Amino acid sequence: MTQLFDETFDWVVVGSGAGSMASALLMKQAGKSVVILEKAEWVGGTTCKSGGVMWIPGNRFMDAGEDSLEQACRYLDAVVPDGPDSPGTSPQRRRAYAVEAPRMLDFIIAQGVRMERGSRFWPDYYDELPGGVKTSRTVTAVPFDKNELGKEWAAKLRKGFLEVPARLDDGMKLPFMKHSWEIKKTFVKIALKLVAGKLTGKHWVTAGAALQGRMLQAVLQKEAADIRVNSPVSEVIMDDGRAAGVVTVRDGRPWRVGARLGILMNAGGFSMNQAMRDRYMPGTQSKWSNGIETDTGDMHRELERQGARLAQMDQMVGFQMTEAPGWDTDYVKPGTQSTTAKPHAIQVDQSGVRYMNEGGSYEEFCETMLVRNHTVPAIPSWAILDQQYMDKYAVAGKGMAKKNMDKWLASGWMRRADDVRALAEQIGVPADALEGTVSRWNGFVRGGRDEDFQRGERAYDNFLGDPFFTDGPNKSMGTIEKGPFYAFPVYPGDVGTYGGVVCDCDSRVLREDGSVIEGLYACGVTTASPMGRVYPGAGASVGPSMTFGWIAAKHAAGLGNQMP
Template sequence: MGGFDEMFDWVVVGSGAGSMSSALVMRKAGKSVIVLEKEPFLGGTTAKSGGVMWIPNNRFMREQGEADSAEAAITYLDALMATESAEAPGSSAEKRRAYVNEAPKMIDFLVDQGVALERGPDFWPDYYDELPGGCKTSRTVVAEPFNKKELGPWAKTLRKGFAEFPVRLGEAMKLNYIRRDPALKKAQLRIVWRTIRTRLMGQHYVTAGAALQGRMLKAALAAGVDFRIESPVSELIVENGKVTGILTQKDGKPWRVGGRLGVLVNAGGFAQNQAMRDRYMPGTRSAWSQTPEGDTGEMHMEMERIGGVLAQMDQMVGYQTTPAPGWEKIYVTPPAQGLTGKPHAILVDQSGVRYMNEGGSYELYCETMLKRNASVPAVPSWAILDRQYVEMYKVADKWIDKKVPAGWIEQNYLHRADSIEALARSIKVDPVALKATIDRWNGFVAAGRDEDFHRGERAYDSWLGDPYHGPNPALGTVEKGPFYAVPVVPGDVSTYGGAVTDAHSRVVKADGSPIEGLYATGVSTASPMGNAYPGAGASIGPSMTFGYIAAKHAAGLGNQL
């Protein structure tokens, strides 16, 4: 191994959550680590996200006296895989078992390194909780809110999150129902005063993904990890069939960095590369993605160039969104995850027909929309709401019952009419078809059961609905004018395909043999969850776990941690 400008034991490409967990393992083993990030900010898509990890049988569940087990989680994942018809080379029984067994250990390790974690909201069911082994409470783990001033001069390098104030994720979620529960107004005031107080004290708290990555960054810096920003990696260096390092830039010049134990690729997906989207998932748009601008897939191509196999490239972590005027100027595209899952709302295609359970997994929601669009125009689809809805819930994070935001009607984003037929004409949908769809839905609500798509029968549907609404939190009539319609498109929080890896996180060739010295995790890989999304945090959890697994394997630690 020669000709390198610098040498480290472990070279990590990208600064997402899996990079941090792997770096901490290597430093615990006494190995040198460098993390190379091409953007000016550290944290990757994780920092912009909710920062949720799906961790079955985790310590926080056990501490709260809740029974879970590896076998229950395996049963659930296997049952979910059985519902999928498409091949998923990134998933195998061995990898799923490795995940379920190692994920709780990864959490224990991070807590031991001083990373303050806690259970997510107690009620955040698995997305297919009706399957054997599914959890109807919560397998989620999140970070405690974090004062990013604790990072000192590194604070300015932490990528901005969507909730830059001292609030727990569960608290923030409850505020969606502020018009349903007067007590939540007091809760909101407490959060406001808490924010003011901490700012006056010179603190700057963040929550969700920014809190997770802030805490991970603090632990990694304290452990002696070397971080480099604005350091894009353009090449994996291969010598005698082994990946021995990478080519990056330093001070504007080529810079070769060697890795004695290997290279870990955790460089995100390709959500911001429209050419790759057109090739692998036509009909989707990078403009609808929640990912950072650097999510452009170069390392996917580089791993393929040296013999890696790309798979599941047509998959994304779909996250339905509604493109309200001005959305491109804000940090996060207005999500529509709960928009049509709440009472008094449905989703229809451009023929005016309802075609899915609006309360299901966001990944499945967008996948279903794209499949529907192949036969009936459904991108965008239309969220149909009534007066009951807008008096209780926001649309694109705005209250619209008393005052419609400027430009919403003028730019044909929001359509409003006194009758369903008039609303249909406004959105260029057959009035007869839309009226029949609404009448059929209202009949289901009256009967207490969605006969077409079974919305409201999962615990997760109830979670997306309204806990203050009964008898079914997900079902409510659309019958009181004025009526409203807004477009919904298949956005995403990441792509979900990439290099195929084995149970040790090694990138493998077409014959299944590993490429020596090359590991990968996160959405740079074909998801170990296959083509489905089992629950909240099913991309961050595996990223962190397989980063942890990769480092243990490369360092020869076995079960020593």
């Protein structure tokens, strides 16, 4: 039967993440009308709060011969296991990504969105595997003055985590400023640009806010979409088995919006829904998540109600964190990846034993914590450091010990003792075990190899370490032998969930029996990730969201995938 709608568009998009914007720009080029319905009062979604990095194999910023389609597919096939518990991925879907991602990037840049290489050294997370790249497949947006959006839209852009005129790559180098005159010069340039910006009325943002600011600007300039905030969607309207529209809210009452070509679901995950977390990923907590407040799984539940298959729901993009002073009100929770991967630091479970490579992928790090906790208490685990660490490095994004240690100790978050056995007593782990673990680690450091977990043998491990470390060949390994000794708890946080509806290579949502729900598309963390249960490299969430949002629009508009 024909549905009655309050208004109708060609393309209806739920959520305003990067994939939504990419799809809108494609639809505009195809001459189609678009509405973007955003639940929150701000535009940008989780992308805006994130690093905004895109993992794009074979992208235009890489050198000739540095990557290829076959190399990228070889890497993804080596990293991402196929199986019945990972229906979001397949060799065909991964190849579709490797083919279309650089094309999507070229299209977006042609729309006036300024991009650049994220870094020349930001290795794949499993760079030692076939096809892995030890340089970088990352792409980021150029820092953006959000006041270019105009007062109304600048106020509607969601806050980013790094609001300074700095490239993300430069920001990650600043902690090593005292070791390099080049980095000191970079800091001075950033500081001067920030001051100049304040004097001239600029509001610089970088990372995800820069990406979404630039994407929003392109959409507005091209009049590619009618973007509506405070417009939650509660229902998908079906007509004879086809997704025909949605129910949203306008002027305080239900509002039915029809979709001639299709609906794109890019509505985020369920990181802030503790009941769903307890059901699908027990042991994780919303309070440890860096997800946004609107990530409550509304569309996961609605799409399941409409017959869509949910999968990989036990997965999250883990990002280890700690409850350092102020953590409960911090816009971004204190992360520990840059702490435990540096020299003079390890992590142990509650039995006092090391159980992982403390470098590597943050997703794998947190998954390993959760798996370990099934057999040995590991939530929280304990970061173990010595005075050498405290003299050299910041801790969990909370600054240097010299300025903050008294506050950290008084809060009870940081523990300190003159020897390892006394530290073990403070944190409630067996003294013999912790002493043995530290001694074994120091032996590995002196021998130049982590015999247990091979920390530092990946380029990525050393990327996380200290590029200026001179006490050995491994930039990620240093002894823990100079007292006092320190410990603080580490938890399996996240930047969002990683499971959702299963889609095909055209981003069409599938039912349990594998059939297509006509007119219904999805991308981003509303979907079961096309990367399965693995995070291959920095930007393996934003990159696929943009690419599969773009693919969805191409398919719905009848433009084809142009697969080779």
